[in-house]
Amino acid sequence: MPATVAAKSLTKENSAKAAQHSNGINSLCREGRRRTTTASFFIVIHHTSGKFHGPVIDKVLEGILGPIMEALGSPRQWAVILVCWGVAALALLAIGFRRASGDGAAADPFGTKEEQVRFAPVLKHFPPQSTLGIITDLRRNFDDTPLMEIRFVLAPRQAFVVEPNRAKPEWAIGVFRDPVDPIAAGAALGYEVIETFETGLVLYHHHPQ
Amino acid sequence: MTPAIYAVWVICLATGWCLMEALAPSSGSSPRWIGALRQLALGALVGPGLASLGFFAMILAGITASAKFWTMLLVLLVASAALLLRLRGRRLRERPFPRPLPVRFPGRWAIAFAAAAGLGLFVWHFWVTLQSEPTGGWDARGFWNLRAAYLARGDGLWQLALRQNAGGLPTDPFHPSYPLFLSGFVALQWVLSPGLDPVVPAATALVFCLACFLLLFTSLAETKSIVLGLLGGSVLMDFRILPKAAADQLSDIPLALALLASVVLLDQAACVHVRPAETQSDSRLRYRWIAAGLVLGLAPWIKNEGWPFVLATGAAVYWRFGRGAIRWLAAGAVPGLLGTLTVKLLGDGVEFFIPRTIGDVLAKTFDPHRWWQILVGFGSRVIQAGHPWAHPVLLLAGLAVVLRLAPPPDRRARVWLCAPVLTLMISYFGAYLVTQFDLAWHIETSANRFILQVWPSLLWLSFSMLRAPEDAFTEAVSKPEIPCEVTKHGPAKVDLLGADGQISKIATDIVN
Numbered sequence: 001m002p003a004t005v006a007a008k009s010l011t012k013e014n015s016a017k018a019a020q021h022s023n024g025i026n027s028l029c030r031e032g033r034r035r036t037t038t039a040s041f042f043i044v045i046h047h048t049s050g051k052f053h054g055p056v057i058d059k060v061l062e063g064i065l066g067p068i069m070e071a072l073g074s075p076r077q078w079a080v081i082l083v084c085w086g087v088a089a090l091a092l093l094a095i096g097f098r099r100a101s102g103d104g105a106a107a108d109p110f111g112t113k114e115e116q117v118r119f120a121p122v123l124k125h126f127p128p129q130s131t132l133g134i135i136t137d138l139r140r141n142f143d144d145t146p147l148m149e150i151r152f153v154l155a156p157r158q159a160f161v162v163e164p165n166r167a168k169p170e171w172a173i174g175v176f177r178d179p180v181d182p183i184a185a186g187a188a189l190g191y192e193v194i195e196t197f198e199t200g201l202v203l204y205h206h207h208p209q
Numbered sequence: 210m211t212p213a214i215y216a217v218w219v220i221c222l223a224t225g226w227c228l229m230e231a232l233a234p235s236s237g238s239s240p241r242w243i244g245a246l247r248q249l250a251l252g253a254l255v256g257p258g259l260a261s262l263g264f265f266a267m268i269l270a271g272i273t274a275s276a277k278f279w280t281m282l283l284v285l286l287v288a289s290a291a292l293l294l295r296l297r298g299r300r301l302r303e304r305p306f307p308r309p310l311p312v313r314f315p316g317r318w319a320i321a322f323a324a325a326a327g328l329g330l331f332v333w334h335f336w337v338t339l340q341s342e343p344t345g346g347w348d349a350r351g352f353w354n355l356r357a358a359y360l361a362r363g364d365g366l367w368q369l370a371l372r373q374n375a376g377g378l379p380t381d382p383f384h385p386s387y388p389l390f391l392s393g394f395v396a397l398q399w400v401l402s403p404g405l406d407p408v409v410p411a412a413t414a415l416v417f418c419l420a421c422f423l424l425l426f427t428s429l430a431e432t433k434s435i436v437l438g439l440l441g442g443s444v445l446m447d448f449r450i451l452p453k454a455a456a457d458q459l460s461d462i463p464l465a466l467a468l469l470a471s472v473v474l475l476d477q478a479a480c481v482h483v484r485p486a487e488t489q490s491d492s493r494l495r496y497r498w499i500a501a502g503l504v505l506g507l508a509p510w511i512k513n514e515g516w517p518f519v520l521a522t523g524a525a526v527y528w529r530f531g532r533g534a535i536r537w538l539a540a541g542a543v544p545g546l547l548g549t550l551t552v553k554l555l556g557d558g559v560e561f562f563i564p565r566t567i568g569d570v571l572a573k574t575f576d577p578h579r580w581w582q583i584l585v586g587f588g589s590r591v592i593q594a595g596h597p598w599a600h601p602v603l604l605l606a607g608l609a610v611v612l613r614l615a616p617p618p619d620r621r622a623r624v625w626l627c628a629p630v631l632t633l634m635i636s637y638f639g640a641y642l643v644t645q646f647d648l649a650w651h652i653e654t655s656a657n658r659f660i661l662q663v664w665p666s667l668l669w670l671s672f673s674m675l676r677a678p679e680d681a682f683t684e685a686v687s688k689p690e691i692p693c694e695v696t697k698h699g700p701a702k703v704d705l706l707g708a709d710g711q712i713s714k715i716a717t718d719i720v721n
Contacts, residue, residue, distance in 0.1 A: 084436060090599040090604060092323040092324075092326055094595060095331055098449060098596070128363065131376070145347070148350060148351045152355050152358075155358035158376070160378065
């Protein structure tokens with residue numbers, strides 16, 4: 001029996017069930033989203049306007065509206081497509097916008113490059129396995145950041161701050177933030193000045209007693 | 210980058226790939242290239258992890274010659290390849306998991322293009338950020354790369370990295386109790402190449418970050434769908450601090466990769482564990498748990514935050530899968546845990562943030578102001594994790610609304626994986642609660658990184674709880690609510706509710 005003829009005989013009650021289960025029909029067809037979409041569509045068409053047209057109009061409607069419905073798919077499918085595209089596009093825009101706004105690109109905030117240049121003339125005298133003391137006034141207010149930079153620049157040489165009650169390596173480097181008498185600062189720890197560099201660093205030597 | 214560094218990377222990636230392919234092959238339900246890329250992403254964690262463990266063991270043994278380190282790398286590669294050959298020969302052909310019919314998502318190419326373009330922009334952002342700080346961020350210079358430089362000195366004075374004293378002289382270390390995954394692997398590359406090239410830790414950080422994207426994409430593509438994997442990768446790249454964190458050369462990104470890899474492999478092992486006996490063999494299941502354990506054991510070898518994750522995972526696996534599973538999981542975790550415990554035993558480290566007295570702990574724990582401050586701190590960091598118009602959480606929520614949650618059996622099968630991640634987050638909260646440091650400063654300097662560590666795992670868990678986008682086009686096959694069957698003759702036979710049976714007949718005719 002042709003579907004169009006059969007559909008005409010639907011009562012209002014069972015056509016409501018038809019609408020209710022049109023999704024069920026959709027779920028039945030393994031290979032055919034297109035065919036089931038068309039099927040659901042024609043069930044609704046027949047229910048709403050079956051009284052007013054005959055088989056010819058059915059053919060016309062099927063010819064015109066069928067391909068459109070097949071191409072469109074269901075609203076949920078369109079929602080899925082649009083949201084997936086939207087998420088991909090927004091994520092891409094956000095990544096690009098982040099770069100364009102210069103997010104997270106502060107230039108050398110701790111001055112590591114400057115320290116590397118400053119220490120280069122001193123470090124060429126000491127092989128990687130050497131040990132160096134640091135005589136400094138940088139350690140203050142629990143902020144070890146400047147010292148950390150210096151230790152990183154000196155690495156892999158072992159480096160530690162020389163203090164009165166600590167061991168004293170043979171060689172030490174003086175690094176001062178404030179105007180300090182380097183000779184007195186070294187002498188207080190048992191070191192004598194060997195060389196003062198233009199970059200402000202001081203090279204000390206310690207004679208073990 | 211010298212040829213030696215490229216060679217180290219090739220050997221380590223090949224080692225990790227072979228090991229993962231031997232122990233935890235892909236399920237066979239996705240295209241082969243996705244499985245191969247997944248193993249590569251896992252290998253980017255496992256290969257360097259084993260190499261750093263081997264390097265540390267050799268340094269402890271007083272070995273400093275480059276030739277012996279090359280030998281160690283080659284032994285690892287040959288052993289992994291031999292294991293792969295042995296297990297591949299014996300492996301049963303695995304039956305793919307039931308999956309919906311392969312339907313091409315409309316415009317999938319557009320999503321793939323957006324993800325690829327996003328990846329390009331990400332790498333560019335990383336590169337530009339690196340130019341401003343080529344030696345990494347504060348933490349990298351303060352201890353990760355600093356300790357790598359000490360380990361690469363060439364005289365085997367490993368105490369410089371772990372102790373308050375080395376060679377009878379003070380060392381003034383920062384965080385001497387931190388484990389040595391990143392420092393050890395960077396040091397290995399520095400030992401095998403001339404000089405301490407600053408490109409080495411930068412390239413290492415970038416590889417770990419890319420492996421994170423790749424693993425999220427491929428694992429979601431394998432368990433769900435390619436489109437969902439692409440979307441997962443895009444949402445991960447959208448995380449605001451990620452390029453800066455990668456350029457800072459921190460250990461948080463390798464840890465994030467380890468947590469994600471653990472979750473992926475645990476899920477895979479659990480899936481095989483609960484499948485019918487006729488589709489699996491004991492040995493294959495055992496190897497999957499060992500693979501998960503191997504990756505899991507690397508988490509505390511990367512950072513101390515890995516400990517709560519490991520302990521919670523062990524408890525969850527024991528509770529859910531019993532003694533057999535936990536035994537093989539623990540066996541896999543032995544290398545990482547052994548290395549970490551060695552560092553703890555040899556190092557002088559006591560973390561400064563831990564309070565000294567029980568009274569102090571109790572006073573801080575019951576201070577409601579601290580609870581509120583931590584919640585606000587975490588909340589504000591999450592809000593700052595993305596632009597308001599493209600925040601990762603909003604994108605995820607939008608997808609969840611439209612794609613809908615996966616069927617309850619799927620969700621129930623994975624919900625236990627949330628326990629280790631949640632335990633890790635609770636442990637962060639507890640650490641903030643009792644910290645000796647100024648709480649505002651502690652949150653300011655570390656909350657972002659904590660979120661970064663768990664974010665890929667949380668994304669994977671969230672995406673795995675959703676339906677695949679393709680399901681909107683194939684629900685016909687898997688929708689269980691309407692009883693139906695497809696006869697061998699083709700037409701669908703329908704059990705509809707029509708009292709007179711007409712609807713069923715019409716439907717059958719129309720489908721015909």
